[in-house]
Structure formats: C-alpha cells, structure tokens
Amino acid sequence: YQFDGNNANAKVYDLMWMNRTRPVDRFSFIWGLGAGVADLGNTDDNNALKFAGRGRAGFEYALTDDLFAQAVVDYQYIN
Numbered sequence: 161y162q163f164d165g166n167n168a169n170a171k172v173y174d175l176m177w178m179n180r181t182r183p184v185d186r187f188s189f190i191w192g193l194g195a196g197v198a199d200l201g202n203t204d205d206n207n208a209l210k211f212a213g214r215g216r217a218g219f220e221y222a223l224t225d226d227l228f229a230q231a232v233v234d235y236q237y238i239n
Contacts, residue, residue: 173199
C-alpha cells in the first residue's frame with residue numbers, strides 16, 4: 161500500500177479464513193476474517209511491524225461448476 165501525502169508505505173502479510181454459506185440456486189453469501197502483520201516503511205516509528213486485521217463480506221455467483229463471480233467489500237485495519 162502507498163499512502164497519499166507522504167512517503168509511507170506498508171507491506172501486509174496475513175492469513176484469511178473464508179466461509180461460504182449454503183448456496184441458494186447459484187448465489188451464496190461469503191465472509192472471512194484474517195489477521196497478520198503490516199511492515200511499515202518510510203516512517204518515523206521505531207517499531208515498523210504492526211498488527212493487521214481484515215474482514216470481508218460479499219456475494220458469489222456460480223457461472224459454472226468451476227467458475228465464480230464475486231462482489232465483495234474488504235476492510236483492512238492496521239494498528
């Protein structure tokens with residue numbers, strides 16, 4: 161990630177658990193939770209490693225048995 165207005169940046173490494181609800185016809189609701197570490201660069205902070213949390217929610221449509229289209233909202237939190 162690059163931040164506007166300064167040289168700060170972040171590299172985020174996380175794992176996310178995803179869940180699909182039981183499909184109704186070809187639609188299903190999806191959501192996930194994740195946690196990890198954000199490595200901050202070009203900051204004055206001596207401790208550049210921060211907690212990173214992530215949440216995701218959305219809908220999924222099965223185009224075929226092997227191909228899906230998704231519309232999701234993804235929220236990233238860096239402490």
